Amino acid sequence: xxxxxxxxxxxxxxxxxxxxxxxxxxxxxxxxxxxxxxxxxxxxxxxxxxxxxxxxxxxxxxxxxxxxxxxxxxxxxxxxxxxxxxxxxxxxxxxxxxxxxxxxxxxxxxxxxxxxxxxxxxxxxxxxxxxxxxxxxxxxxxxxxxxxxxxxxxxxxxxxxxxxxxxxxxxxxxxxxxxxxxxxxxxxxxxxxxxxxxxxxxxxxxxxxxxxxxxxxxxxxxxxxxxxxxxxxxxxxxxxxxxxxxxxxxxxxxxxxxxxxxxxxxxxxxxxxxxxxxxxxxxxxxxxxxxxxxxxxxxxxxxxxxxxxxxxxxxxxxxxxxxxxxxxxxxxxxxxxxxxxxxxxxxxxxxxxxxxxxxxxxxxxxxxxxxxxxxxxxxxxxxxxxxxxxxxxxxxxxxxxxxxxxxxxxxxxxxxxxxxxxxxxxxxxxxxxxxxxxxxxxxxxxxxxxxxxxxxxxxxxxxxxxxxxxxx
Amino acid sequence: xxxxxxxxxxxxxxxxxxxxxxxxxxxxxxxxxxxxxxxxxxxxxxxxxxxxxxxxxxxxxxxxxxxxxxxxxxxxxxxxxxxxxxxxxxxxxxxxxxxxxxxxxxxxxxxxxxxxxxxxxxxxxxxxxxxxxxxxxxxxxxxxxxxxxxxxxxxxxxxxxxxxxxxxxxxxxxxxxxxxxxxxxxxxxxxxxxxxxxxxxxxxxxxxxxxxxxxxxxxxxxxxxxxxxxxxxxxxxxxxxxxxxxxxxxxxxxxxxxxxxxxxxxxxxxxxxxxxxxxxxxxxxxxxxxxxxxxxxxxxxxxxxxxxxxxxxxxxxxxxxxxxxxxxxxxxxxxxxxxxxxxxxxxxxxxxxxxxxxxxxxxxxxxxxxxxxxxxxxxxxxxxxxxxxxxxxxxxxxxxxxxxxxxxxxxxxxxxxxxxxxxxxxxxxxxxxxxxxxxxx
Numbered sequence: 025x026x027x028x029x030x031x032x033x034x035x036x037x038x039x040x041x042x043x044x045x046x047x048x049x050x051x052x053x054x055x056x057x058x059x060x061x062x063x064x065x066x067x068x069x070x071x072x073x074x075x076x077x078x079x080x081x082x083x084x085x086x087x088x089x090x091x092x093x094x095x096x097x098x099x100x101x102x103x104x105x106x107x108x109x110x111x112x113x114x115x116x117x118x119x120x121x122x123x124x125x126x127x128x129x130x131x132x133x134x135x136x137x138x139x140x141x142x143x144x145x146x147x148x149x150x151x152x153x154x155x156x157x158x159x160x161x162x163x164x165x166x167x168x169x170x171x172x173x174x175x176x177x178x179x180x181x182x183x184x185x186x187x188x189x190x191x192x193x194x195x196x197x198x199x200x201x202x203x204x205x206x207x208x209x210x211x212x213x214x215x216x217x218x219x220x221x222x223x224x225x226x227x228x229x230x231x232x233x234x235x236x237x238x239x240x241x242x243x244x245x246x247x248x249x250x251x252x253x254x255x256x257x258x259x260x261x262x263x264x265x266x267x268x269x270x271x272x273x274x275x276x277x278x279x280x281x282x283x284x285x286x287x288x289x290x291x292x293x294x295x296x297x298x299x300x301x302x303x304x305x306x307x308x309x310x311x312x313x314x315x316x317x318x319x320x321x322x323x324x325x326x327x328x329x330x331x332x333x334x335x336x337x338x339x340x341x342x343x344x345x346x347x348x349x350x351x352x353x354x355x356x357x358x359x360x361x362x363x364x365x366x367x368x369x370x371x372x373x374x375x376x377x378x379x380x381x382x383x384x385x386x387x388x389x390x391x392x393x394x395x396x397x398x399x400x401x402x403x404x405x406x407x408x409x410x411x412x413x414x415x416x417x418x419x420x421x422x423x424x425x426x427x428x429x430x431x432x433x434x435x436x437x438x439x440x441x442x443x444x445x446x447x448x449x450x451x452x453x454x455x456x457x458x459x460x461x462x463x464x465x466x467x468x469x470x471x472x473x474x475x476x477x478x479x480x481x482x483x484x485x486x487x488x489x490x491x492x493x494x495x496x
Numbered sequence: 497x498x499x500x501x502x503x504x505x506x507x508x509x510x511x512x513x514x515x516x517x518x519x520x521x522x523x524x525x526x527x528x529x530x531x532x533x534x535x536x537x538x539x540x541x542x543x544x545x546x547x548x549x550x551x552x553x554x555x556x557x558x559x560x561x562x563x564x565x566x567x568x569x570x571x572x573x574x575x576x577x578x579x580x581x582x583x584x585x586x587x588x589x590x591x592x593x594x595x596x597x598x599x600x601x602x603x604x605x606x607x608x609x610x611x612x613x614x615x616x617x618x619x620x621x622x623x624x625x626x627x628x629x630x631x632x633x634x635x636x637x638x639x640x641x642x643x644x645x646x647x648x649x650x651x652x653x654x655x656x657x658x659x660x661x662x663x664x665x666x667x668x669x670x671x672x673x674x675x676x677x678x679x680x681x682x683x684x685x686x687x688x689x690x691x692x693x694x695x696x697x698x699x700x701x702x703x704x705x706x707x708x709x710x711x712x713x714x715x716x717x718x719x720x721x722x723x724x725x726x727x728x729x730x731x732x733x734x735x736x737x738x739x740x741x742x743x744x745x746x747x748x749x750x751x752x753x754x755x756x757x758x759x760x761x762x763x764x765x766x767x768x769x770x771x772x773x774x775x776x777x778x779x780x781x782x783x784x785x786x787x788x789x790x791x792x793x794x795x796x797x798x799x800x801x802x803x804x805x806x807x808x809x810x811x812x813x814x815x816x817x818x819x820x821x822x823x824x825x826x827x828x829x830x831x832x833x834x835x836x837x838x839x840x841x842x843x844x845x846x847x848x849x850x851x852x853x854x855x856x857x858x859x860x861x862x863x864x865x866x867x868x869x870x871x872x873x874x875x876x877x878x879x880x881x882x883x884x885x886x887x888x889x890x891x892x893x894x895x896x897x898x899x900x901x902x903x904x905x906x907x908x909x910x911x912x913x914x915x916x917x918x919x920x921x922x923x924x925x926x927x928x929x930x931x932x933x934x935x936x937x
Contacts, residue, residue: 056561
């Protein structure tokens with residue numbers, strides 16, 4: 025990456041009357057591997073590299089990017105961004121919350137360097153999963169699998185004196201299977217993600233996970249009973265806990281959403297100024313504490329400094345069941361009279377940094393998973409989920425079980441097919457009376473922004489026990 | 497401009513000289529502009545200048561793909577790519593790129609869009625239009641997006657061509673109250689046809705009607721879908737007629753060619769026509785694009801193909817090639833017999849839905865899914881809006897919903913919105929019976 029051009033871009037911007045300027049360069053080596061039914065369909069490799077300028081002038085913001093690395097191009101995008109900032113003609117002038125300048129370099133270590141892994145080995149790692157599926161005594165109608173590898177180098181400078189260089193190797197994998205038994209199909213997908221080297225593959229244990237998925241789907245077709253709809257207890261596995269934490273805590277706590285900046289796309293929040301919910305309002309039971317933490321090393325959403333150069337930290341979003349803290353970038357923090365908590369992320373040089381989650385999860389309690397289940401007379405254990413969604417104020421959500429079992433008198437009975445919980449955020453989190461003592465994480469790609477910026481995140485938590493919720 | 501085509505052809509010649517069997521190179525010089533606004537004010541204006549050559553190279557049925565951003569990098573990249581191909585495996589799907597020398601229609605891309613450097617006035621115009629409906633307490637947000645692409649394509653198998661692709665899109669969501677909103681879009685490929693105030697007015701009208709919503713009741717309803725939400729529903733079926741979706745079990749149309757999948761009144765086609773935001777004169781293999789009727793009076797006629805999938809299905813490409821898998825460009829539903837007002841009168845009692853988001857599946861092959869209507873949701877009786885509702889979810893089946901269409905309007909709108917109504921479509925008002933809606937408990 026040509027850091028001289030990036031420094032030049034900032035200096036050129038500073039010649040004009042601006043309130044703030046920042047330049048972000050990003051170069052990434054990209055690999056995409058796509059298999060269908062265990063056979064390689066296509067292998068893609070590319071170098072993607074470019075830079076952007078964000079300028080605040082006259083209380084407006086302009087942003088421009090290019091992938092041509094030249095001083096002439098740098099001037100062009102600065103002039104354009106400046107013109108755009110001034111054209112905003114805002115009545116309420118934008119400002120950023122104050123942050124101290126940071127000069128640092130950081131990088132994520134790799135035990136097994138991805139650059140040293142031959143392409144054949146990468147393909148084989150995916151193909152092996154299909155071989156395992158072929159011998160697991162389940163009729164597999166189709167599989168799709170993919171692997172994404174990004175080696176991301178960034179350089180950030182701003183007009184306040186920050187200068188940050190970083191390197192993150194990031195690996196993701198995705199599997200989708202269709203099982204066909206007795207003429208019926210069921211489908212499941214799994215996503216894996218890691219910041220680090222090829223050692224990720226050993227940790228993921230993909231073969232075992234996908235074989236387990238296949239067997240679960242076979243059981244759903246051949247053995248599962250349907251749920252008799254009604255009020256009952258529900259034990260959520262960590263995967264369900266994680267998606268609920270992400271959708272009905274992480275997203276509504278995004279301050280840009282609360283302030284309306286995403287209103288026409290990802291929507292707003294049930295939390296808003298002078299509304300029924302704000303910081304200090306109870307939203308869940310006292311057993312519920314949900315955090316978002318970018319500082320978990322090697323997590324899919326890992327970063328120690330965000331894309332505005334602000335140091336990252338753990339954020340307590342719901343604390344003891346009470347709304348505690350929003351996710352902020354510098355713009356939203358200034359609007360709400362606080363400081364950024366390092367939640368500003370951008371997925372490439374041609375995208376503005378916006379408020380994002382990193383790794384959102386419920387903190388553990390003291391009981392074991394077995395103890396949670398032992399105390400349920402009549403209920404469902406929803407270990408994992410398939411279809412899900414939530415409304416754009418993040419209040420009405422639905423999770424459909426993938427692997428799920430009936431609980432009778434504290435014991436797991438047979439599988440149940442596609443149990444559904446459709447409820448409000450408040451009802452979900454206030455119904456939690458206990459959480460288990462072991463946190464597990466799942467990788468996910470969080471969608472937000474226009475144009476869309478899929479952000480790598482972890483979702484997770486322990487098992488939750490919800491009392492008296494409606495399951496159908 | 498032909499210099500860019502020469503350079504693109506140069507990549508193809510070089511790859512052949514290095515030993516590639518087949519190669520396609522597509523260079524895109526793109527200018528994208530976007531104005532984002534919320535709370536009736538502009539938050540940020542964004543410009544992307546993008547220079548990219550997409551390359552797909554085949555060697556002994558191994559398919560490898562890359563992008564370059566500098567022509568000076570091409571030789572080294574091609575050598576690496578070929579090395580990767582040789583270390584790779586045969587693709588079971590790849591059956592060659594399109595062969596032939598084609599004649600293309602003349603691109604009708606609008607250079608005025610390319611030269612539109614500061615479109616913020618359009619945003620203020622549309623906010624004003626919404627304000628006329630709602631009044632001074634309006635809260636609105638959205639985007640204005642422009643695209644201009646110069647595309648240069650060269651293939652070792654014959655096709656060579658240049659294309660210009662232009663689009664302008666405006667999307668506004670206007671709130672009259674905290675929980676009363678309307679969404680309007682205005683999409684075009686030409687500046688002279690672009691009237692963002694129409695989107696503002698529509699968003700404002702819906703937001704005004706949506707005031708004081710109450711939580712709706714679960715049940716099976718007759719439903720009229722606005723063109724915007726129907727654009728989202730259409731995109732479900734369009735993704736499922738890609739031959740690749742059939743091959744990966746991600747479709748309700750598996751083994752349905754020649755079979756009735758919808759009522760007689762339903763005709764759906766893919767057509768990246770000049771008016772469309774997805775206008776293009778050739779696909780990613782250089783095959784001329786065309787109209788493809790995939791559901792003709794209720795009967796499934798074809799899947800959408802590139803050359804490789806067409807060979808697998810023993811047919812011909814439909815001009816829908818992406819570099820790896822075929823996809824739909826722009827979906828059109830043929831107009832029906834009803835005027836919009838007649839359609840509303842036709843529905844004795846039911847719902848009028850205007851927009852949706854967050855569509856997710858349990859099973860693509862079965863078609864079970866749910867999606868969450870947003871913005872105006874209305875109870876309608878005898879053609880009259882009786883009540884504004886909220887907090888309902890469509891929990892239904894993609895195949896059943898297609899079968900349950902009972903009325904289609906003559907009026908159609910070209911719609912596209914974010915990732916929810918994508919690809920773009922020419923979408924009517926549609927009446928559907930027995931749509932299942934659920935709510936939180």
